[in-house]
Amino acid sequence: MKQLIYLIFCLVSFVSAQAQDSTTVTTNFKDTLAVKPDTSYWQRSFSGGVNFNQASFSNWTGGGVNSVALGALVAARALYEKDKVSWDNTADLQLGFVTQAGITRKAADQIFLNSVVGRKISPKWDMFGSATFSSFFTAGYRYTDLAANQNRFKVSNFLAPGQLTVAWGVAYKPNDWFAVRISPFAPRFTFLADQGVRFTEGPNKVAVRDPNAVAYGVQPGKSIRTEWLALQLQAALTRNLSENISINAKYLLFANYQTLDAIDHRIDVLLTAKVSKYISTTFGLIALFDKDFSDNWQLQQTLGIGLIYNVSTFRKK
Incomplete structure (x- = not known):
């Protein structure tokens, strides 16, 4: 929960800084209508929100469980363009918790950072x-298929796993809001900073702690796995669909040349619909297929309504 409070604090600090940095700069004091042209070559966008849900019951014959849910999300982008050089940076962060009957569980968790330099x-x-980096803010737990004396079982943590992919290639970029990038050489590094997430499944798929198990592709006794020979394909779309609706979508394909029968796929979609100036509805979806994590598709879906702050300096084209 500390990580969530810190994320919300950063969001509030950013909004305050934006509000303070609104003074118009002029070319001279005699003509206040002459505005100094923007020579920074930067375009920026930021969307941050906090969702809160609560329910309580007292002597309610229909039944129910007291619950509190709190979540925060940030989608930010900074694009530098000058002559033939560009530098595109995006950050997608999400963290949420739900407390039911006095038990707190993680409901959403994502760190996704991407930086691209192009010519x-x-x-x-x-x-x-x-360079692309992904991980989690805090520990994740499994709550089903456990031993009789357990109520939760840790399966992930910050940098357990964490993945960093460095890629070189060519990109098709018809405008500021869409790009497809193909990288025939894309080394990937998978980190395992917490050895306590290693486990195997025993009889009836019950989770059993095993320090000698392979975790997220990282071999026993190791804290990093390197895949040097690999291909990566990225597609990114960030656009306002209308005055009140925006979309931030990404697709990522990663193929190790040595295991082409196990290609990794990741899809991220975040839809934001403004209800009023500071209230909006958000829909988030993450779909992941990576055989080092699971033999099945993994899905994370969130839907919430809450406070949101949006700002953008992107030029319309």
Whole structure:
């Protein structure tokens, strides 16, 4: 819960800074209508929100469980463009908890950072280098298929796993809000900073702690796995669909040349619909297929209504 409070604090601090940095700069004091042109070459967007849900019951014959849910999310982007050089940075952060009958569980958790440096070789094509990082803020637990004396079982943590992919290739970039990047050389590093997440499944799929188990592709006794020879494909779309609706979507494919029968896929979608200036509804979806994590597709879906702050300096084209 401390990580969630810290994330909300950062969100409030950013909003306050934006509100203070609103003074118009002029070219001279005699003509206050002459505004100094923007020479920073930066375009920025930020969307941050806090969702809260609560329910309580007292002598309610229909039954029910007292519950409190709190979540925070941030989607930010900073794009630098000057002549033929560009630098595109995105951050998607999410953390949420739900407390029912006095028991707190994690409801959403994501750290996803991406940075891309490119140089134009034609009007719609770039050469680029990129770095992509993903992990979790805090520990994640399994609550089913446990031993009789357990009520939860740790299966993940910050940097357990964490993944960093460094890629080089070419990109098709027809505008500021859509891009497809192909990287024939994309080494990936998988980190396991917490050895306490290693486990196997015993009879009836009951989780059993096992320090000699392979975890997220990282071998026993190791804290990092390196996949040097790999291909990565990325597609990213960040756009306002209308005055009140925006979408932030990404697709990522990763293929190790040595295991082409086990290609990884990840889809991220965040839809935001404004109800009023500071109230909005958000829908988030993460779909992940990685055989080092699970043999099945993994899904995380969130839906919430709450306070949100949006700001953007992107030029309309």
